[in-house]
């Protein structure tokens with residue numbers, strides 16, 4: 056549900072850049088966020104379409120890269136990436152003394168493709 | 171044409187939250203952002219905390235709900251200043267909503283401002299409001315898999331209260347798993363097992379909070 060707020064902020068940022076760089080059509084928007092940030096890709100797409108029936112972003116493609124959740128295992132000292140099924144068990148040694156080290160990067164706007 | 175931007179989408183909210191934080195620092199008001207799923211026991215905890223600490227600290231409350239004001243009425247009954255925010259559909263409080271309530275409080279006579287966020291285990295964790303500490307509640311009927319399934323709030327919080335401990339035996343709550351997974355996500359997380367019904371374990375939470383407020387007020391307002 057908070058995807059609407061996120062898209063509103065995104066559109067404000069894009070409008071500022073449109074004034075600065077003088078473009079009036081956005082083709083593609085590249086975003087990234089960590090897998091632990093609570094951004095739901097489908098909800099983000101839906102919110103984006105709902106809020107851009109017209110204007111410079113209408114019809115633009117959203118491209119969201121989800122950065123993996125990385126976990127360190129204290130038993131075998133290896134890092135692993137988790138898709139979230141059983142993140143607190145190490146796939147290498149089955150150990151459970153682990154710590155999440157990466158994955159909660161905030162939603163970021165990286166690049167715009169514009170005309 | 172490609173334009174390199176690299177900008178946090180939440181920067182605008184973070185800026186407002188930082189302004190709020192600076193304001194609270196100047197007024198020496200300690201601010202809690204209390205979060206949980208619907209019905210985990212946020213308002214119950216606020217009520218108990220008020221009763222326990224009202225002699226030592228002057229307390230105010232902000233109640234965030236999508237609509238209605240039942241929770242604010244529960245707090246007003248205790249004769250505590252309370253402001254209701256209706257988010258009108260939004261699933262979280264944000265910095266700007268908090269900012270708009272500020273004129274309603276007498277900050278010269280306030281030590282602790284408790285903000286009860288909208289009942290939701292996901293979205294509120296993304297939005298800073300200018301708090302000193304995020305506090306979250308997990309209640310035993312929700313299940314011990316919640317830290318692994320919804321890690322962000324556990325990562326962002328300073329304190330986890332595992333509430334409704336009185337119900338744990340009836341709902342097969344795996345306390346060891348909940349603790350283990352929560353600490354894997356956030357090794358610094360303080361965990362208290364409590365029951366707002368029979369008041370077990372709450373004294374540890376009250377001590378933590380009283381100490382945190384005193385450290386903050388003596389330490390020149392570092393957030």
Ligand SMILES: Nc1nc2c(ncn2[C@@H]2O[C@H](COP(=O)(O)OP(=O)(O)OP(=O)(O)O)[C@@H](O)[C@H]2O)c(=O)[nH]1
Nearest residue numbers: 207208209210211212213214289333334365366367
């Ligand atoms: N058995 C038991 N019930 C509790 C406990 N704490 C709260 N409750 C009950 O749980 C229900 C919900 O409590 P609230 O304090 O209103 O929960 P909340 O998180 O504020 O709910 P929302 O604001 O609607 O999200 C109430 O019926 C409380 O009496 C507890 O420790 N044990």
Ligand SMILES: [Mg+2]
Nearest residue numbers: 212213241286
């Ligand atoms: Mg409530």
Ligand SMILES: [Zn+2]
Nearest residue numbers: 128131145148
């Ligand atoms: Zn291992």
